[in-house]
Amino acid sequence: MEKLEFLIAHVEDLRNKLETQEKANKALKKEVKHIADEQQKWKGAVAVLKSERNRDEQSKLNKNVIISGLPKIKENNEENLNTVFRISEKLEVNLTKEVVTCKRIGKGANSQLKVMFENEELKKKFMEAKKKTNLNSSQPGFVEKHPIYINHELTSENQLLFKNTRDFKRQYNYKFAWISQGRILLKKTETGRNIEINTEEDLNKLIQKN
Known part of the structure; x- marks a missing residue:
């Protein structure tokens, strides 16, 4: 009889321990889910902030284009600006020093020309004209003849x-x-x-x- 009571008490004790463990597991799962949900919220918030920052950075570049494919880009921006003017003449877009500036970026054969327009409308006109013309490096006056590429400046x-x-x-x-x-x-x-x-x-x- 004592053995039976002992076994019943032992089984009851095990049942209580299992119930306690199940409750603990449920609480742990709930906590893990809460942490995962919070992580997703933070990831979403970080993604939004990164997107907004990128949008702000891009807005500062929206009046600029990058010209590549020119054989020789000088350190002297005055000479480079004359190259831009010769390209704009070919595109039949009137540019002056008052509405456009430029500077070299990069070094050697990989250097490019960054052109900054006074406003986005003028840049848009320049880019639309570019679509209608196949430009090559002989047109601005270089001896070499290979394609010139003009692209939007992007982050x-x-x-x-x-x-x-x-x-x-x-x-x-x-x-x-x-x-x-x-x-x-x-x-x-x-x-x-x-x-x-x-x-x-x-x-x-x-x-x-x-």
Whole structure:
């Protein structure tokens, strides 16, 4: 009889311990979920802050273009500005010292010319004219003849994002990927809607739909 009572008491003790452990496990799972939810909130908040910072940095560059492919970019910005003027003449866009400045970035064969316009409208006119003309380095007066490339100046984050957007465009048969006022835009067809790409997550969402 004593043995039976002992066994019953032992089983009851084990049951109580199991119940206590289950409650502890549930509390722990709840705490882990709470921590995971908080981490997601923080990750989302950090992503928003990074996106806003990148947008602010990009807004400071929206009046600028980068010219590459020029054989010789001088340290003297006066000479480089004359090169910009010769390019603008070819594009039939009137520029003066009052509305544009420039400076060399980089060194040697990898150097480029950063051109800063007085306003975005003038830059837009310059870029639209560029689309209609195949530029090469002989046109500004250089002996060498190879393509000149003129691109929007982008933050390092947007450079990578635009590259990935162009890769996405090719892979998923989208028709257009372009830059407008510092914004990266994508369009599936001629008549499709413009899709703004602000982060890699925007591309991931589109990948899930395709």
